Amino acid sequence: MVIVVPVRNEEVLLPRCSSALSAAIDTLSVVPEPERPRVFVVLVLDQCTDLSARVAAHWRAFRRYEIAAGAVGVARRDGIRHALGRLGCLQTDGAASASQIWIATTDADSAVPPNWLVSQLALARNGAELVLGTVQPDDDLAAHELLRWEELHTIGERHPHVHGANLGVRADRYLAAGEFAPVDRDEDVLLVAALRNLGVVEARTALIPVLTSGRRIGRAPAGFAGYLRDHVHTDQKNGIMF
Template identity: 45%
Template sequence: MAGADGIQHVAVVIPAHNEEQHLEDALGAVRVAADRVRGEWPGVGVQIVLVLDRCTDSSAAVAAAVAGEDPRCLVLPLSFRSVGKSRRAGVRAALKNATESMCDGEAAAIVPMRHVWVANTDADSCVPENWLVRQLELAAGGADAVLGSVEPDGYGMHHQLLARWHARHLPTENHPHVYGANLGVRASSYVAAGGFPGVDFDEDRGLVDRLRSSGARLVATDTVRVITSGRTVGRAPRGFAAYLLALAAP
């Protein structure tokens, strides 16, 4: 059985650079979300592509352990040190696998790009259980891209910083925010728009700008909120951690 609006395959792409502290939890949450798809849309395949971008910590060992017990996980080691290039490479690998899948040693029918959904998150984030299912539901309504919301993990954060965050990010539908940690897109729309730009920051905004310019239908929702690290020293320049650091300034 095909899923929402004919979606036959979901590819989850996760870039990682030295995320040994968060990676196991991040992958665990995505696997739970993938299990939920299997339960509600048994005809929809899910693959998880983890892009290890120049990791010098134990991220590779964590990834290998997870991939060893879950065949849905593909580990892709690269050396870009660029979140934009990592996401681009991850999506490229995911789409190749989705459209050139094998079945019992024989090439399976090619899955059209329109029937492939690409869900993006980060290695320091935990998605909710209904993360993928909700994106498929929105795709059923005609969405070409889903802009989800995030919330920083309050553990270890100063209470004033957390309060400032919540004051500026009220839970609402049709919100104006863009987060690479919670962004889904139909593969055909992704390709038509030109994909993620190969930049070191704001690659998520770059993609959304391209999608808008191409005429894709975007839906912004707070119904699938992702919990992400509340650290103020991050891995990407001018990324989410840098935003929190600026927010913390008096």
Template identity: 45%
Template sequence: MLVVVPARNEEADLGACLTSVDRAVARVRRARPASAVRVVVVLDSCTDRTAEVLHRFPHVARLDVRLGLVGAARAAGILAARTHDLDHPAERTWLACTDADGQVPADWLTGQLDHADRGACAVVGTVEPDHDLPAPVRARWLAHHATHEGHTHVHGANLGVRLDQYDAVGGFEPLAEHEDVRLVERLVAAGGLLVRTGDGRVTTSSRRVGRTPGGFAAYLGVLHDLHDLHDPRDPGVSVAEVDDRAVG
């Protein structure tokens, strides 16, 4: 099993992220003692103290790159992680992706592996903003963001895929954003079984300025703006409007 975490100037959040990943890995090792898990953090063009956070996690592999594209960073981390176990077949290797500003639940990895055992080639999970988000904005987010089984969202912060299927569709593209959406689109087109689940939800930062112009932080920024413009008791906006404004 491979866990890949891209990070760009994430000194404030990476420690909590890796602590949560450690809990999830520990649960895998208890439930599946024969499973090997490798965690890789991809430090992409960091100019802060993100690298120093890794001193507290010596068991986590580190890859330094200067790519500036989250899709390329994810792909580089996957390539680096898999080269340490070239003999393990891709069809028996599970890849889990999250982001450095998120915290995964303890059952995040075991849940994905359970779906894989039932034939899933990919697991598309959901996220929720942390409690730093003002309550009215959080209510607006909940009103417009389904987290149930069969949801339609795609988040690189909560995504798992069998490695052979990842390879078959060409992996993550070197994009600044939406590389996760593009990967899932190609997996769907390939006809594999995708599970879109509300379980194993990842808590992510509620910051309004992110690392990409149209990512989750931009989405939350739009919700803040809409809250400022509308009566906070009235959602008053469609999901399509939120999505359109989030991507500019």
């Protein structure tokens, strides 16, 4: 199992992300041997100018991989390539082994739930090749903004949402779909579209919600912060969007 996390100047929120990932990995202990997967975590430090690298170093079990792309699609793609290369899945005879690897992605400003990996593993073993989870904004959203979010964002099983912060995919299907595109926005949507063109078996679930930042200014130009800014953040006094 491979987990890849793009990191761009996230010294404040990275500890929350890493602690949550550690808890989710620990929960895999309920899976009996030999079915319990080995977990390979890559924190992709992309053009960080803050103390993110120093913070990441506290999680010694996680591999740190530095790039200078300034694009979340590149960070996800390169992190996955790095992990799959280490696992021997990118060699000419690696197709069979890639079918045994599950890739999970989240973001450095997010915190996965303890059941995040166990649930994805169970769905994969029941035939899912793609898992799409949901997200929930954190306390950076004011109470009235959270109400607005809930009005616009109906959550349930078979939901329609795509979030790179809560996505899992079987490695061979991921490679067949052409990997994450090297773009600075919508890399998750583009990947899912390509996977659907391949006819993958997908599971859209609300059982593994990921807590993510409710801030207005994010690291990706049209990322989740941009969505919140355009659709959710309001001036409570005047009732207008800003």
